[in-house]
Amino acid sequence: MKIRHKYPRRQHKEQSYHDPLSREDVWFYRQKPHRWGFAVLRPVRWIQITSVSLIVFCAILQMVPARIIGYFIDDVLRNRDMTNFVFLIILMAALPLIEAGLYFVGRACAQISSQYGLAVLRDILFDRLMRSDQRFFQNTPPGEIMARLTGDLDMVRYYWAWLLNVTFEQTALFIIGGIYLFFLNWILALTSLFLTPLIVYLASRYSKEIRPFWTSIRRQFEKLNTVVEENITGNRVVRAFVKADYETERFEVENDAYRNMNQDATMVSSRYHPLLNAIGTAMSIPVLLVGGILVINGTMSLGELVTFNSLLYVISSPARQAGFIIGDLQRYTVSAEKIIDMLGMDPEIKSPQQPDSLSSPAAYNRQTIRPSRPMRIINWFRTAILRRDPLPAYLGYPYAAYTERKARALMKDDLDALITKALAHEQLDLTPLRGEIEFRDVSFDYRKGEQKHPVLEDISFTIKPGEVIGITGATGSGKTTLVRLLARLYDPSRGEVRIDGKPLPEYDLRRLRANIGVVTQEVFLFSDTIEGNIAYGRPHMPFADIEASAEAAQAADFIARTADGYGTIIGERGTGLSGGQKQRISLARALAIRPPILVLDDTTSAVDAHTDIAIRANLKQLDWQPTTIIIAHRIASLRHADRIF
Template sequence: MSPLSKLFNHARRYRKHAVLASVYSALNKFFDVLPEILIGVAVDVVVSKQDSFLAKIGIADTQSQLIWLGILTVLIWGGESLFQYLYSVAWRDLAQNLQHDLRKEAYAHVQRLELGWFENRSSGNLLSILNDDINQMERFLNTGANMILQIVCSSILISIVFFVIAPGIAVIALLPVPLILYGTFWFQRRLAPRYADVREAAGRIGGRLNNNLFGIATIKSYTAEDFEAAHVDEASRAYVTTNAAAIRLSSAITPVIRMAVLAGFVVTLVYGGYLALHGQIAVGSYSVLVYLTQRLLWPFTGLAEIADLYQRSMASIDRVLGLIQTPLAIPYEGERLPRELVKGAVRLEQVDFSYDGAQPALTGVDLDIAPGQTIGFVGSTGSGKSTLIKLLLRFYTPKSGRILLDGHDISALDLQDLRRAVGYVAQEPFLTDGTIADNIAYGAPSASRADVEAAARSAEAHEFIARLPLGYDTPVGERGQKLSGGQRQRIALARAILKSPPILVLDEATSAVDNETEAAIQRSLARVSRGRTTLVIAHRLSTVRQADIIHVLEHGRIVESGKHDALLDRGGIYAGLWRLQTGELDTAGAT
């Protein structure tokens, strides 16, 4: 199935719109062809007078014939203009609506894809598909589809006129058409893979630019502007080289078609003139044939532009539909579990997981968390702490074993219900480009301003928010760049508090903040953890010191568990980490 067929098969709801737009295009072309026929009729009136075609159908007076020609000309041009307006609006409306629906559908599908899918793909390439590729499809529907239809319609209409007036000339004049079509399709088949490569090259440029813009502060701090500019230059040159190969091939179409058009036109001009001179066809008919030959064959020179636009669009449509049709590894639908019924009991049974299928991230993890407990997870980088949380949120699926929430296997739960039950505060929280109030109410859009402020007070964020010129209406900027790291963390915590989830997760939320912010988060945590299951991943052990149970992970296994004091008394890994962080190890070494 061709990409265009896939597109219209995918967008069934727009078939009536496409048919109506096509009818308008055909009617416009019908009226567009008629003026050339009128020119022939006018010549016939001037040359033949009372023996003209119009005289034979009952309009004998030459003056009346000219008046009727004028009236018909106005009507024909009016009809052509009307249907040009209608097809222009219809095709553009179709293009706009279809690109809107495709972009919305593609983005909605991307949001449902599992986290692991994103780790192997460039965000810049995804942006290229969601934006540029869909726009490329829109450009084709705006102009290319109408141009193809009008060439087909004009070919049919003019061929009918040719065969009515001079069948012999028609056969000879139309001989180049099959050659033109065959040549066009021959070029198209060779253009398709080239334009697929062009779209991939464009995606790589987008990925490089997107990556650099996100890391602009690092680039500046390391004075790596020239280094990164060279990378962009390399990606851009690759795009230019790839595109040049396609351009060279597409540019060859027009000269080939021109030669075929010339052959048809010369035949009509010479052979038709010969027939007119010898009285075998009327002078007016000869005039019509000369004009119509040009009208028939000359539009075929536009096939080069159409073929180029078509192949670029088909390459884009393939990428967009390929994205939409990417299967979901983690289904969203499942057993319903409303948030208000969740108690917060979590159990892991012999959970194994690996990101790459080779190196284990978790091995044989057994864990039982009672509702309302505050549980701390500590360990070195790569020990598996954050992986536990990602599995609980079903960003990934365990290789073996299972995770239960209140006795329900989370793999069978509705994914939205599961995630609504969890308030998640990441190490680097995401803030949307809105106001502070918008970000706090992100998970609860119906919350009142009083609810937003209460959540901010619980997160000890109200004081710094009140000092801002616009208070809760202060814009945070893209990704919250107008705020400090500690301020972003407190807003993220307020957002989780306002969501009021049965389970609260803090994934190293204090690892990159100052002591004052850490103390504020700890005070907030002591308040908001009451009555809900709270899971805290921490590098700073002071954050989990008051936890009901602390689990120490090493190489994907839980190697120690217990309260803070008990773990210190044991003198194991946790005790070593505590001494390292508090400076006791240095003191002991000095003595």
């Protein structure tokens, strides 16, 4: 699968350009986090350039009052020259207002461009996450994933919104201000730069020492997030086993480790920040000493010395800020490299030809989406100032994120129309499969690093269309693994799985999974209405079909007893419902898509025997005949199966 935002680029640079969001091109930016950061903002680069330019110009404007003060001392106080007195007073009063206005525009541009980049990155990363292999989630702690999507992304936004401007500001101040100091008096300028080599040496050492600390801090933050996520998700288990004290101590251990690592990093910073700050302050001592001698000798006027000393901050300020800037740049580098790694994740399980995702600008025309306010400002800048075509709305808010943020503001029919239009444009083949299943000499090993855990060995069987198959066996014998192989969440280590005589790798993944209704033994319900959970696979399905699916799953009676019926909002993961109720809603969700292949993995383990019998009877009376695989521990649940393995 290739997700590519259509960045404008010149024809003659087409071969050298590397898309910073593309899985195929992101490798180019490994170990180049700053180049990657600039590349992500390429569609709004003129806004970012405007921001940096205005901030730098404001820094230069701050040098003007020092020159005016020098003129007052030499011309007004000593020579009584009042020629430009009124003009300079007005200029002194106007400069702060001009500077404030330009600084406001510069900061606003930085926020617009950084929020644009953050929105695009967040959407692309979430899309990568949704299309990652099951193996990725098996081997990656949830806390690490959350750290990437929160703390690391926020650090990148901070880099765009603030750190980039400060770095350019202090660099330009040092270079331009230093040149001007040489123009005023080259002897004093050389004197002020006497300690510069020491600053460069200390800054270089600090940069090398602090980076490993920030890398360790990010890793520990991921561990801390994992502990929090596990305890939020498993709070019922924690309470049931009276382990709150143990989990609190476990959190304290990870939190103390996180605190200690931050303290170690602070100790490194504490060694360098005072030194850099002291050097910046000490620069004025040799300047005043040498400058006083020059004034006494008549080589330099008093006004020029005051001007020079007032402008000495152009050297001392970058020296003082160097420690903070370097520390933050190292933090950004660590976060950016983690995000680049996540962008470069390449799933092992792919469709034969990966189509564009819904979050790709090429997926379909989204002119019905109203641009966000930041995007409207960006487009005004492009059309009014740069005389260029406006950017489409989806560049600011791709489809997936747009539905997340704006769904509450849209009518349901409008949202369904967008989804239908997207599917129609992608021309996704939704032709139902016949449902013939064949496993040919299938073996499978779970892998974690270099370790392999064999689960299945040379499994072969064939299931005819419309046949009902029961599978039973001891815990850990690989029953659920068969389901995962069928839905191609994993690929077999050896052998192959076929549907309708065609190997699974030859199917488009979405078509394959759209034809398989799976009810897992670990039921997951979304924090939504009961109607929304049942219609999850077909969000535009008629309400009558939702009711029919609930009836078939024996869920209609208890749904009618809830406060708002199908409009009742259930908590995350089905909080507030019993295990049997969650299983029945999960079954209704699978039946709602009318799949040619239906897999029931221990679906009725939490319901009573009477309800179980009623569900089995309803499944036999469906108005279509799916190929059904029933996995169960209770033989009674399999008595209507055509065959039992």
